[in-house]
């Protein structure tokens with residue numbers, strides 16, 4: 070197939086094989102409790118506000134179709150976006166992969182003489198490993214989103230697209246802040262902790278002169294960029310520093326200003342379960358005396374685009390509804406996926422960005438129950454795409470009978486859904502924490518004297 | 533700076549990836565702009581209160597604003613009062629609050645949109661750094677839904693959409709109002 074030869078994405082898109090990382094996560098009771106509480110809360114809120122809109126199905130269909138139109142005409146829209154940006158005074162840069170993107174940003178930052186940058190939470194900059202690259206050049210990147218700050222001060226990794234510190238509870242956060250900010254008078258009241266972050270970051274907002282952002286949407290027609298957020302740290306970063314560098318994946322384009330009327334209804338309700346997020350910033354070219362740079366990043370997106378059965382993953386607007394609804398994610402958390410993009414969308418996106426050979430287990434990190442598809446605001450059929458990607462993964466030397474049977478069942482997702490439904494009737498998941506079948510084979514394996522756990526590792530590692 | 537050839541290479545990859553010539557037709561069967569009449573004031577107020585914004589409905593805006601020693605965007609009506617001088621960011625960090633108008637407001641979502649090129653709404657820092665933001669919404673600026681607002685805002689280059697005060701749910705998903713933006717959002721709805 071032609072797309073095999075397409076250059077792939079690099080950066081923070083791979084980790085330990087999913088079964089191993091998942092086993093570790095399942096042993097962490099704190100993580101499981103936090104995740105269950107958090108995802109359960111967001112799921113309920115999302116369902117309530119989605120039900121409020123009588124035209125949700127039509128909005129979802131329009132969102133999917135607008136993104137498909139963008140993908141089908143991506144070259145045209147990219148050129149239109151570039152022209153609009155240039156006309157309004159922004160400088161546009163193009164990066165084929167993570168290395169090129171981080172080099173461009175690092176050069177832009179060091180050219181200003183800054184030793185510190187403030188950052189708005191951005192998946193794209195996490196994907197390309199920007200903070201690490203800046204650190205290597207002697208520039209400190211300060212995360213300003215509260216959760217990202219918790220992750221950064223805790224020398225940790227994000228575990229959720231939207232709530233990166235979802236795996237930490239309030240007592241842990243108090244300790245991280247006490248250590249990282251030298252704050253001594255903290256309690257574990259979320260109000261007190263948020264106030265500590267406000268004071269800590271306000272100094273940075275008022276003094277640091279370079280900011281790095283991503284964008285939720287990039288409007289081809291006007292050159293407009295849109296950042297959707299809650300805390301106001303985004304507004305601070307976009308407004309106060311003199312230089313603003315925005316790192317934007319090439320699939321973030323939407324054709325016209327009017328299209329925002331669809332996405333600003335789909336995104337907040339799907340992601341935080343709010344009717345609208347507290348703050349959305351829209352800007353078009355440098356504003357109020359700023360210098361503005363936009364870095365357009367490929368990093369495996371064109372390779373993903375080349376597969377007609379996989380390209381719909383590029384519709385994703387990173388709402389995280391699929392994570393919050395996924396029974397596998399709820400038990401393992403985001404770290405198990407090893408990539409910047411966790412959960413169901415990560416299971417289909419990461420292997421396509423990197424090439425399936427570098428993420429061979431991720432397409433199996435799912436029970437194909439189909440909830441992710443139902444909640445996705447841009448109707449990405451993740452289950453079918455997983456089955457498709459399994460077909461492209463290196464073929465197994467199947468040795469474990471359980472997994473062979475599972476592989477047979479999963480090879481056809483209708484067949485699998487039937488089995489799953491039948492299985493639900495009689496089966497409880499068991500007393501100890503387990504993944505839903507067939508992934509339960511990974512966890513069950515650890516209880517069996519024969520065959521040893523190693524069998525499954527071997528089996529997975531050779532896939 | 534872009535490596536020589538990177539731009540051309542990415543565009544060539546895109547075109548090669550699209551060799552199967554996909555296409556898509558967008559049907560807009562959702563509730564479009566202008567199809568739902570006027571925005572409902574009570575619904576707007578209810579949504580705002582849900583975000584824990586302060587809401588006041590009045591036919592006397594200057595009385596509702598009172599004299600609180602706030603600053604105001606330079607183009608606000610003179611009777612709203614407030615200090616109209618230019619402030620640096622460091623000065624803004626020390627003022628108690630700011631008064632502005634808005635461009636449009638959305639009943640379905642309790643959203644207020646600021647057009648930062650309009651003199652009665654001011655530059656972005658003005659409504660960001662002070663801890664209390666009073667925004668005056670004329671009743672006839674309230675539209676029903678997001679599409680109505682998007683239609684009203686076509687061509688506006690720099691905007692902030694505000695739905696309640698700054699908030700975070702990053703700690704165990706417990707909502708805390710007031711992180712970096714103004715901790716108090718006060719909306720005065722002018723029904724004169």
Ligand code: SF4
Nearest residue numbers: 385386388389391445
């Ligand atoms: S795949 Fe769909 S549900 Fe999941 S994050 Fe992307 S847009 Fe949201």
